[in-house]
Amino acid sequence: MPVTIKDVAKSAQVSIATVSRVINNKGYISQKTRKKVYQAMNQLHYTPNIAARKLQSKHTATIGVILPSLDNPLYSELFENVEKYLAVANYQTLLCTSNNQPEREQKYFSLLQANQVEGIITSSHSKFFIQQDLNNYPIICFDRSISKNIPSVRSNNYLGGQKIAKVIIHKNKKNILILSGSKEDLNPINDRIKGMLSIFQNVDTNVQTIALDFDSSLLVKKLLIQKILSTHHFDAICCTDDLTALLVLSFTKSQNHPPLITGYDGSTFVQTLFPDLLTVKQPIGPMAELMCDLLLAKIQNPQQNFETEYVFPISLTQ
Amino acid sequence: MPVTIKDVAKSAQVSIATVSRVINNKGYISQKTRKKVYQAMNQLHYTPNIAARKLQSKHTATIGVILPSLDNPLYSELFENVEKYLAVANYQTLLCTSNNQPEREQKYFSLLQANQVEGIITSSHSKFFIQQDLNNYPIICFDRSISKNIPSVRSNNYLGGQKIAKVIIHKNKKNILILSGSKEDLNPINDRIKGMLSIFQNVDTNVQTIALDFDSSLLVKKLLIQKILSTHHFDAICCTDDLTALLVLSFTKSQNHPPLITGYDGSTFVQTLFPDLLTVKQPIGPMAELMCDLLLAKIQNPQQNFETEYVFPISLTQ
C-alpha cells in the first residue's frame, strides 16, 4: 500500500493541509514544521499521487506529443528536445506515435484528453484535427498546417529546396529525380519540391518527380526505390527527407558512377553517421524549444494571438 | 470546462453509477438505458477523466518505460513494439529517457511512481534500482541484470559474440579490435566480448579491446573513434553494438582497404539501411512481446515466480 499525504501528516503530527503546503511551497509555514514534514516524507519515501493532484487542480503539468514514428531520427531527436525543454518547465510529456493513421491519431487525441493534458504538440498528417472543434485548445504543429488558429513551426522548406537545387545545377547534373517521401498534400514537403522546381525550370534539365507513400514501412519504401532505380538512371536524386536519401544510398553507394543523393532534415544522428550526405539542416533544438515556449504561453493565456507560422532558417551541410 | 460523468448522467436522465457501468461495461444494464447513455456521451463529446479513474481504482492501466535514449534505433524499435503490445492489452505507456544518468533514472522512477504506473520496463544501466526496496514491484529489465527477483530479457550475447568471432576467423583476419560501447560492468555487453574472446584465444590472432563511454553523445564517441583509427590499423573491428559499428563505418568506408566491421543488435532500421553490415540480429519484436507478457503477468500476480533470465536466440545477417 503506497504511502499517502495522510501518513506523512500523521507521522509529522500536522494536518494534511500543512503537508500539502510544504509540498507545493504555498502559503506561510514555519521552518520548524517544514523540517518536520520533510523528515517524515523522506522517512516514509513519500511520492505524491499525481492522479489525485490532476483531479483536483486544472494544472496537470503534462502535455501530449503525437508524432508519426520514432523510426525517423528527425522525430526522435525532436522528441528528446521537447521532453528536455518541458522538463525544465516542470512539465511531463506523454508520447504517442500515430504512423499517420487517422484512427490512431483520433484515438490518441482522446487518450491525451482523457489524461487531461494541458496542450498538445503534434506533427500528424491527417486532417483529423481540422474537424475537431478545438480552436482554443492549445496545440502547436510541427511542419504541418492545420488551421489559422493553430501555430505551425517549420523550417524554410521552399528556400531549402532552392538551395539544394542550386548545388545540383552547380555540379552540372542534368537528369534529376525528385523523390518525395509523401503523397500528402498539406504536407510542407511540397514546398521543398516547389523550391527545387523553381530553380530547375530555369535551367536545361530533365526533372522527374516520384512520390512514395510516407506511411509505409521502411521495407516497403525500399522495395519501391529498388524498382525505380532498376529501370531508370539519374545523375542526381533529390529526396525530400534524409531517411529516403539513406534508403537510396543503400543501393547506389556500391555503384560505379553513383548519382548525387541529397536529403532534407539534418538530424544529429544522420549528420554524425553520414557527414558526406548533402542535406538541409533544420535547427531541431531551437524549433523544439520554440514549440514548447509557444505551447506554454498559449496554455497560460489561451486568448493570446500567435502567428500562424514560425519559419526557421536552414543551412546546407558541406 | 470539460464535460464529466455528471453531465452525461443528467443529459441521459440516469444516475452517474449507471453511466459508469456502461462506460466500463460492468453489471447489468438494459439496452434502452445503454443506448441513452451512449447518445448522451456522443452528444456531449464526453471523455472520461483518467486521473479520477486512477485515483479510484488500483488499476491505472498504465505502465512506465525507462530507456537510455531514442537515438539508438534498437531502443526506438523496442519502444514501438512495447507500446504496440501494451496497447493491445489496453495499457498506456509512459516513456522516459535517462541517458543512463542515475539522477535522471531516480527522478523518472519517482515520476512514474507518482503516476501510479502498475509496472516498469527498463533498460537502464545504473544500479539505482538495486538499492530500492522494490522486490515485489513489477519490473522487467531489458538486457540488464538488477537482481534475482527482477526478470531480465536478453539475447544470447555470449553466443552472438562467438558467432561473430567465428566469421572473423573464417575470413582470416588477424589484427582485431573489439570496440565496446560501454565501460559498465553489469552490462551484458561484456558477455558479447567474452564470447568473442573465447573464440579468438584459440587462434593465432592479435586482439585488443577498447571501451568507449556508453553515455557520451554520438559526437564524442565519434571523436574517440577517429583518434583510435588514426593511430592504429586493424583487419577487423568488432563493435558491441550497431551504432558504434556505423560510427566506425563512417570513417572506414572510404578507405582503400577498409577493415571488416561488425555490429550487434540488428534493428530493422539498421538492417534496412545497411544490409551489408555483418551483425547479430536480436528478435526485438518477440523480446518486446515477452517483456510485456511477463510484466502483465507479474502485475496480475505479484507472488508468482519467474525465471531470472529469459534468453533469446540470435542469428547472423548475411
Place this chain on the structure above:
DNA sequence: CTGAAAGCGCTAACAT
C-alpha cells in the same frame, strides 16, 4: 501560521 472540511471525477459496495 495551521487545521477542518469541501470537493475534483470516478468506481464500487450497498440498497432498492
Place this chain on the structure above:
DNA sequence: ATGTTAGCGCTTTCAG
C-alpha cells in the same frame, strides 16, 4: 436493472 453513497489522495477556501 438502477440509484445512493462513501471514499480514492490531493488542493484549497475558510476559520481560527
